[in-house]
Amino acid sequence: MVDVAIVGGGLAGCSAAVQLAVAGHDVLLLEKKTYPVHKLCGEFLSPEVKGALQRLEVLRDVEEAGAHPMHRTRITASNGTAFDAPLPGTAIGFSRYRLDPMLFARAAACGADVRDGTMVRSVEGSLDEGFTLITRTETFQARVVLGAYGKRGVLDRTLDREAMQQHRPYVGFKAHFRGADLEDVIELHAFDGGYCGMSHVEDGLVNACWITHEDTLKAADRSPEGMIAQTFQTNPHLRARFEKLERVSDSFCAVSQVSVQPKTTFEGDVCMIGDTAGMIAPMCGDGMAMALRSAELVAPHVDTFLRGACTAEAFRSGYTADWHAEFGTRMRVGRWAHHAYIRPWVAKAGLAVCQALPFLARWVIRNTRG
Numbered sequence: 001m002v003d004v005a006i007v008g009g010g011l012a013g014c015s016a017a018v019q020l021a022v023a024g025h026d027v028l029l030l031e032k033k034t035y036p037v038h039k040l041c042g043e044f045l046s047p048e049v050k051g052a053l054q055r056l057e058v059l060r061d062v063e064e065a066g067a068h069p070m071h072r073t074r075i076t077a078s079n080g081t082a083f084d085a086p087l088p089g090t091a092i093g094f095s096r097y098r099l100d101p102m103l104f105a106r107a108a109a110c111g112a113d114v115r116d117g118t119m120v121r122s123v124e125g126s127l128d129e130g131f132t133l134i135t136r137t138e139t140f141q142a143r144v145v146l147g148a149y150g151k152r153g154v155l156d157r158t159l160d161r162e163a164m165q166q167h168r169p170y171v172g173f174k175a176h177f178r179g180a181d182l183e184d185v186i187e188l189h190a191f192d193g194g195y196c197g198m199s200h201v202e203d204g205l206v207n208a209c210w211i212t213h214e215d216t217l218k219a220a221d222r223s224p225e226g227m228i229a230q231t232f233q234t235n236p237h238l239r240a241r242f243e244k245l246e247r248v249s250d251s252f253c254a255v256s257q258v259s260v261q262p263k264t265t266f267e268g269d270v271c272m273i274g275d276t277a278g279m280i281a282p283m284c285g286d287g288m289a290m291a292l293r294s295a296e297l298v299a300p301h302v303d304t305f306l307r308g309a310c311t312a313e314a315f316r317s318g319y320t321a322d323w324h325a326e327f328g329t330r331m332r333v334g335r336w337a338h339h340a341y342i343r344p345w346v347a348k349a350g351l352a353v354c355q356a357l358p359f360l361a362r363w364v365i366r367n368t369r370g
């Protein structure tokens, strides 16, 4: 019986593992993929992410590995309207291919038992009686289970999560490119049915990441290349960029059913962190910061519960209240911004208003981050 089993070794899972291992608990961290691996993400690490990486003592390694600094954002609409704004601090571009293994290694160095290539198939039990986790080859027992398995996973089905039953029509995909200099700017370009974020990561590469309605992809025979070519007709900035870019990734990294709808912080007694508790709209560029922050929020509650200083009910209600106080507003503003930006005429009108009233854009930026 370990103290805490964490399902998912992404940002939230690794951060929680570090903090609980440092607090002296037996931590088991289970990750289904074998690192290193490319992950779907805009790979834009906001100033808030840098703060969390500093606290985890990995920021220096990330910077020494060539993370690309960014100070400005450029947002365009499909008619070519553009809005430029300074970022509220220095952000960095860094690939998940490099970042996640660094965090996984940090969790191991802090004393967690980390296992990649290990997918959890089911979790049963309660905070009062303990949990059983089943993988393909092994069974584990734990006093607390943290669900850190990301946007959507097999456990949503086995735990029968109501919020995850509905079909979500958004698809995400990304690849690395070479050939353009984006300087220190994170760019966000809207097109009919979706948007594309692009910025530099390490080694001079450009990460481009799309989120689009599945109908837009279907209209291009489900081919990302076909869909990208179609977006050139609706956004001149995208066309200008892709005239110079050459794909270096062998293939696109893709995921379907991307959802920004509200979820729950507990399913039964399994406690959710990161995207598993709720994912902010990708255009906000705050998902990684929230994943890392949610681990910081949950760790003291888990620690208090494991030391026998609070009841299961106090753990559930305490973490849930903290989560909503920290993330409630930015989730709502993020959903609203996503739905507005994905509608071409709203995006055009919204950017025109932002050009005239820049304080409005600053308000949105401020209210979608910590």
Ligand SMILES: Cc1cc2nc3c(=O)[nH]c(=O)nc-3n(C[C@H](O)[C@H](O)[C@H](O)COP(=O)(O)OP(=O)(O)OC[C@H]3O[C@@H](n4cnc5c(N)ncnc54)[C@H](O)[C@@H]3O)c2cc1C
Binding pocket: 007, 008, 009, 010, 011, 012, 013, 030, 031, 032, 033, 040, 041, 042, 043, 044, 045, 046, 118, 119, 120, 121, 148, 149, 150, 151, 153, 154, 155, 172, 173, 209, 210, 211, 258, 273, 274, 275, 276, 279, 280, 282, 285, 286, 287, 288, 289, 291
């Ligand atoms: C298109 C798109 C673009 C984005 N761009 C950005 C951006 O530029 N900046 C930003 O800050 N955020 C961005 N985000 C959001 C960001 O990627 C997430 O919020 C962040 O990765 C959440 O971290 P996490 O640890 O909760 O989940 P993840 O990073 O997804 O980690 C979950 C881990 O759990 C593992 N796992 C899943 N199921 C199991 C299982 N059954 N057993 C064991 N392991 C399991 C997975 O393999 C994965 O490694 C974007 C999201 C999307 C969809």
